[in-house]
Amino acid sequence: MRKLSMFLVAVTTWGVLVGAKPLTSPEIEARIDKILAGLTLEQKIGQLVQVSWSNVKDPEALVREGKVGSFLNVPDVKTARALQEIALNQSPTRIPLIFGLDVIHGYRTIFPIPLAGAASWDPDLIRENCRIAAEEATAEGVHWTFAPMVDIARDPRWGRIAEGAGEDPYLGSVMARARVEGFQGDDLAAPNTLVACAKHFVGYGAAFGGRDYNTTDMSEWTLRTIYLPPFEAAVEAGVATLMSAFNDLNGIPASANRFTLTRVLRQEWGFQGFVVSDWNAITELINHGVAANKAEAAEKALRAGVDMDMMGFAYGDELAKLVRRGEVSEAEVDRAVRRVLRVKLISGLFEHPFPDEKRAERVILSRQHLEAALRAAREGIVLLKNEGRACCPSRPRACGWP
Numbered sequence: 001m002r003k004l005s006m007f008l009v010a011v012t013t014w015g016v017l018v019g020a021k022p023l024t025s026p027e028i029e030a031r032i033d034k035i036l037a038g039l040t041l042e043q044k045i046g047q048l049v050q051v052s053w054s055n056v057k058d059p060e061a062l063v064r065e066g067k068v069g070s071f072l073n074v075p076d077v078k079t080a081r082a083l084q085e086i087a088l089n090q091s092p093t094r095i096p097l098i099f100g101l102d103v104i105h106g107y108r109t110i111f112p113i114p115l116a117g118a119a120s121w122d123p124d125l126i127r128e129n130c131r132i133a134a135e136e137a138t139a140e141g142v143h144w145t146f147a148p149m150v151d152i153a154r155d156p157r158w159g160r161i162a163e164g165a166g167e168d169p170y171l172g173s174v175m176a177r178a179r180v181e182g183f184q185g186d187d188l189a190a191p192n193t194l195v196a197c198a199k200h201f202v203g204y205g206a207a208f209g210g211r212d213y214n215t216t217d218m219s220e221w222t223l224r225t226i227y228l229p230p231f232e233a234a235v236e237a238g239v240a241t242l243m244s245a246f247n248d249l250n251g252i253p254a255s256a257n258r259f260t261l262t263r264v265l266r267q268e269w270g271f272q273g274f275v276v277s278d279w280n281a282i283t284e285l286i287n288h289g290v291a292a293n294k295a296e297a298a299e300k301a302l303r304a305g306v307d308m309d310m311m312g313f314a315y316g317d318e319l320a321k322l323v324r325r326g327e328v329s330e331a332e333v334d335r336a337v338r339r340v341l342r343v344k345l346i347s348g349l350f351e352h353p354f355p356d357e358k359r360a361e362r363v364i365l366s367r368q369h370l371e372a373a374l375r376a377a378r379e380g381i382v383l384l385k386n387e388g389r390a391c392c393p394s395r396p397r398a399c400g401w402p
Contacts, residue, residue: 019236019270020235020236020270021238023273024272024342028345032338035341041323041330041333042320044330044333045319045337046067046068046093047337048308049067049309049313050069050070050310050311051070051072052311053072053083054073054075055311059083063087065091066092069098069308070100070144071100072311074099077140077357080099080141084096084353096350097353098344099144100197101142102146103183104145104149106136107133107136108364109365109373111132114148114164115163117165118164118166118171118172119381121171123175124178125375127179128182130148130178130179131182132372134183134184134185134192134194136369138194139357139360139363141355143195144197144347146199148176148234149164150172150173150175150176150198150234151163152167152227153205154206156210158205158212172229173233175230176233176237177234180234181237184237188238189346189348190348191352195240195241195343196234198234199243199245201231201254201265202254203216203227204216206227207247212246213247215248216247228264232269235265235270236269240273240343244261244306246278248288253284255284255304255306256291256297256300261275261304262304265305272342273343274308274336274340274342275307276309277301279312281306294313294317295327297312297314298318298322299328302332302333303328
């Protein structure tokens with residue numbers, strides 16, 4: 001009862017949520033205009049490309065040639081610093097890289113899985129856990145986490161339930177907001193805050209049979225009342241990025257779905273950040289049968305509203321050719337690049353591209369952080385008490401009662 005009361009007080013003090021938290025300003029847009037004016041088409045497209053450090057042969061060359069704007073899975077702060085130095089001093093764009101990582105339930109200090117965190121019914125606790133994760137991750141050169149996962153999950157066979165807040169859209173929305181606020185803080189430009197990414201947009205947890213990547217099919221009523229609310233809460237909290245999902249939604253792949261990515265996300269909710277695909281999800285539009293080849297996959301994803309291609313190599317390989325053939329306009333490319341640059345600017349990446357490694361020594365696995373993790377573990381424990389012989393009132397002997 002105590003946890004429920006804390007939860008209700010925390011929710012009611014937020015008031016009515018209306019509209020997305022602004023992610024830009026006239027000054028930011030003017031800076032973006034200036035940057036865009038100095039980029040070639042190929043350099044613009046480079047900002048839309050994300051690769052995994054361990055899955056490309058020569059990551060340094062990609063940076064030096066301006067062919068990549070983001071990395072994930074960079075193994076350590078030394079490697080991240082070296083790549084960033086190349087981006088700032090040797091690449092033709094001089095635009096800093098943004099480094100992403102799955103910081104799901106802690107960085108070095110490990111907190112309970114998100115499902116257990118949601119069982120605490122305490123958004124303040126979750127907000128603090130994510131703040132600590134951001135403090136540690138940014139100290140070692142991570143700028144961006146692929147969290148929170150806010151998918152509603154109602155089939156216990158689905159393997160990713162542990163990463164979300166469970167089955168309830170109300171609790172899921174509260175936890176989505178708390179996690180975004182914890183990661184991003186009050187000032188996303190501060191060096192100890194982490195760009196958040198609400199995922200997977202949308203319907204990923206509704207896969208038929210609980211089979212990951214499987215198709216989803218639902219009414220718009222179900223979509224809007226069950227699966228969209230946690231994402232809307234994240235947008236209202238100011239989340240800077242979203243990740244498009246692998247699954248299809250009513251026959252249209254989520255990573256080529258203009259209804260969800262443009263009409264709902266941008267036009268209805270006013271989202272101003274950028275959307276990154278899930279791993280190779282753009283090229284997998286071929287597997288979905290909606291694209292004949294990688295070029296068509298790139299065109300469909302870009303037009304739907306996916307701004308950054310994670311490990312699909314569709315944008316980097318095909319977009320320039322599509323523009324030169326007149327099949328995609330450079331204005332469409334510019335729109336996506338603007339969104340990526342906006343997040344890089346509002347996150348303070350241009351002002352502090354390198355981590356403060358002395359801060360890492362102070363905060364990584366600090367006593368205060370470990371105590372917070374223990375407190376979170378205790379609060380997330382759920383015990384069921386059987387009162388009144390509730391398990392089998394008509395057959396008490398079956399429960400071992402005399």
